[in-house]
Amino acid sequence: MEPTYIYMDHAATTPMHPEALQAYQLAALQTPGNPSSLHRWGRQARSRITTARDSLARALGCRPDELLFTGGGTEADNAALFGAARAQRARDPQRIGIVTTAVEHHAVLHAAERLAAEGFALTVLPVDAAGRVSVADAEAAIGPATAVVSVMYGNNETGTLQPVAQLGELARLHGAVMHCDAVQALGYARIDLGALPVDLLSLSAHKIGGPQGVGALYVRTGTPWEPLLYGGSQERRRRAGTENVPGIAAFGAAAQLAADTLDARREQAEAVREALLGGLLARLGPGIVSVHGDPDCQGRLPHILNIGIEGVSNETLLMNLDLQGIAASGGSACTSGSLQPSHVLTAMGLAPHLCKNSVRFSFGLGNTIEQADKTAEITATIVARLRKR
Template structure:
């Protein structure tokens, strides 16, 4: 059976060139990058080269980039590290939004248990944070604002520049989870009013278990991991050099191909919407998210009248991988907290599916996938 992968926002297939670069490291070098002998220096050179590649690509210095174990660790390190450092200056208030990734929301919950206060600002029906709400939430002891760049469930792009300028005017740090933005949006931290930014490798066709955190020079962040002086004493532990090399290669390929990939991803997204409307009927399909401010690789749509669980099961049986954008709790597929925060009807929440596109997807494959959906949707309607 031909299989179709439309879940790139969850994890993306590794670029063969990234895998090749990693294999060369794993079979050719084995020194510790902290060692001073020639074996260690050879590995350190690979690490430095990878850091330079990513730093140059996002517009920061090598000293402002910390390698981590992934996007979740980057979010944790940014929020917890910056909050604890700010508390020493008498600041103990944090602002975030209702649709952030759990890596941010649960970090905030952990900080609340340490005595910090957290304000969660709402989003509108398109999933957008209103900067005026953020401004109203800022208090004299606000230390940090954390707003994601691109929502992982809907693809909605947040007004990061406006929120960042607001934060700067109030002397408040801004952290941005850019995990879903990297590789699909041009990022230049020299132009963005951002102090901390999180990235992940496996969303851009690199290996899993590797990420990075941008820390603007002069930003106080306490380490949350101890046991060594690696990463300028900001993240203890021997670096995953092979993974970092793979991340850098995937990053390089992703950034260099952005001009060609972005329009193609947009075409895939637009065509899938049109095909689904033809198959289901325009009244049966609702696109969830902002109508114009969205990342081209993520599409969240509700199949009105067909439950998410049923839709995902039929998609999987047809060989199509997609996501409900939901958490499986105690065996029950629960509605997405992101869609709940957007105040959708229960029917719309309960029929939402996320499709996300990327490396390896083609228009020919999309047409084949659409035919499969047409086949099982006819069956679903017959049995309804």
């Protein structure tokens, strides 16, 4: 990476951690075998997958055999929704309800919409101004016909946490499968599947210093669920296809690191966030800068800061920031290219023109207080110039 580049788009993707990269290289270069082969390279490849699965299971407090590796967070979300919805309906044709929220990632929302097109009954719960779903609304929506409840752990655009434990209890009460997209939470929230009433949980490696295109789905033992992919008997027949061994090995190394350094990661992200927000507010004032999401650190992930800047379009600001060597984003990576106002901010009640003033800074390894100060200074200078026009 360019040494002076300030990368504050870690919620879109994180650079690979050197230890994860080393694990990747070892698997790719040293013993590049197929884990289904019986020879020594094959056995070595299999053992790398076992090591990674054990690391991830330790980090999450679950059994290794409850985890299957996927080709990323999107596949994990799709496998969770389609797999649980179809299995529930096969057991009981009356169970066709899907309950989710308006702020889910498109990997969940579009999968749920597809299920609705296949005859499932979809309920999309609204959120409040902080982006949080109400337990009372969920209570009214979840019932004996609910097949799947899918609610994310923490939002990718705002960081807002959802009451997943309470919603999981509700789902359990009615025999519904509880799915949680924890793609942004891994590495920043302590996820204990021994205590959290969740049946399916989606994860992605590239948000925690692992490679892109690798993810995992946790499937609690006994959960009504069927596979998405058919073919070979990999992943105990739950995800066919030759495993991405280097990617999985690197994911395991990154997950281990993220678990071992969770408190330090949280503190560092929070400090950088505070320095950037404080610097922006001091220079531009609260009349110009507003925070989208939950301002209380107990109610949000520490590594995401979504702000609105009055009178400045995010596209122009992001272009100017990029020219000055700062990477941020205009919302989620998937929507920022499409000029659509963010569905998350819209669901939180923001008018379309305010969605287009919003910028997401997200933090990770390598970000420092000095970088936050410099970013605040450069952003404030650009904003003052653009607002004068």
